[in-house]
Amino acid sequence: MLLNFNDNLDNYKLMRQAIIPRPIAWIITEDDKTNIAPFSYFMALTSTPPTMVISIGEKSSGEPKDTLANIRKTKKCTICIPKESQLNKMHFSSKELEHDISEADLFDIKLEEKAKEFPPMIKGAPIAFFCELFEELDIRGSKHKPIIVEIKQMYIDESCFTNREKLHFEFAPIARIGGDYSFLGEKIPAPKIP
Ligand SMILES: Cc1cc2nc3c(=O)[nH]c(=O)nc-3n(C[C@H](O)[C@H](O)[C@H](O)COP(=O)(O)O)c2cc1C
Incomplete structure (x- = not known):
């Protein structure tokens, strides 16, 4: 089957099944409340400078998602990489909430101050990146x-x-x-190129 991408196709449905596995950025941002949300249109972009890209859509109202609104305002975010045992809370934190309700309070997600001048990280996350906005792209x-x-x-x-x-x-x-998840399991050493 060869598909032409046009308005009649569900691009998202096709792309999200094929472009796998996608890493998950569990993003913490701040305004009056601390906001938490997961994003999987997420990838490393360059090592020098060390950059990553996250593609953020709109709320169902058409307004910017809280994560985007907060990054635009504060120019900062903390990106945690969740581990297996954090799957449920990470998934719950994708619930669309009013701007003044924190996912941390609603889902009892514990936070920890780690790097000065950046939003807190998720307690227990194996990895956290403390980031500044570099550029917003317009597609x-x-x-x-x-x-x-x-x-x-x-x-x-x-x-x-x-x-x-x-x-x-x-x-x-x-x-x-x-729309589901996987644990990555067995690690396979890279073969030597002859
Ligand atoms: C695993 C996972 C990955 C997601 N990836 C994205 C994404 O890449 N871009 C996006 O706009 N929304 C994504 N979402 C949906 C957001 O998490 C959701 O819209 C959330 O309510 C945004 O919260 P905010 O308004 O607090 O920023 C994802 C949801 C889940 C569960």
Whole structure:
């Protein structure tokens, strides 16, 4: 089957089943309330400078999602990489809420201050990136706004290190597969190219 992308196709449905696994950015931002939400249109972009991209859509009302509104306002966000045991709370935090209701309060998600001048991280997350807004992109014809953020600081939980001196670490991440999830399981060493 060869499909032509046009208005009659559900692009999102097709792309999210095929472009897998997608990492999950569990993003904390601040306004009057602390906001938490997961995003899987998310990827590393450049290592120097250290940037990542997150594509953020609109609320059902057509307003910007709270994460985008807060990043535009404060120019900062903290991005946690969730581990297997955090799947439920991460998923719950995607619920669309009024701007003045915090997912942290509603779903009892514990936060921890880690890097000065940045939003708190999710307590127990293996990895957190403390980021500043680098650039907001405008994709013509899209309701999604890709946000490029620059990593300023990174937290690695001590329990993740396999070799601390060499900064080798491992953790049990969650990936998005279509609208569901997967644990990544077995690691396969990269074969030598002949
Ligand atoms: C695993 C997962 C990944 C998601 N990825 C995205 C995404 O990449 N872009 C997006 O706009 N919404 C995404 N969502 C939906 C948002 O999490 C949801 O709209 C949330 O209410 C946004 O919250 P906010 O208004 O507090 O920013 C995702 C939801 C889940 C559960």
